[in-house]
Amino acid sequence: MSGIPAIPPIGSTLGVQPTATDTSLQSGATSGSGSFSSMLTNAIGSLNDQQLQAQAQSQALATGQATDVSAVVSQVEQAALSMQLAVQIRNQAVNGYQELMRMQL
Numbered sequence: 001m002s003g004i005p006a007i008p009p010i011g012s013t014l015g016v017q018p019t020a021t022d023t024s025l026q027s028g029a030t031s032g033s034g035s036f037s038s039m040l041t042n043a044i045g046s047l048n049d050q051q052l053q054a055q056a057q058s059q060a061l062a063t064g065q066a067t068d069v070s071a072v073v074s075q076v077e078q079a080a081l082s083m084q085l086a087v088q089i090r091n092q093a094v095n096g097y098q099e100l101m102r103m104q105l
Contacts (some may be wrong), residue, residue: 009083047086050075053079
């Protein structure tokens with residue numbers, strides 16, 4: 001048994017560092033009351049900003065002001081995927097709430 005090396009902690013050998021998103025979520029989770037509501041407000045605000053940017057770029061493309069079609073399509077698709085993700089998160093939250101309401105005490 002002495003010939004078997006110890007297993008290092010996860011991420012220590014690969015030099016894996018948390019991303020900016022990871023650290024912001026970690027700090028938001030430990031900051032106390034209001035952290036969930038502020039995270040939700042920030043996420044919805046970011047979603048709204050993406051939708052507005054996609055709309056503005058689409059309008060610019062339609063009026064001939066934008067020349068990079070691929071950038072516009074990429075922005076519109078990113079906004080659409082973000083909206084689909086938000087809808088699915090909402091659906092899962094509603095399903096969870098409904099399941100809690102069905103529980104018998």
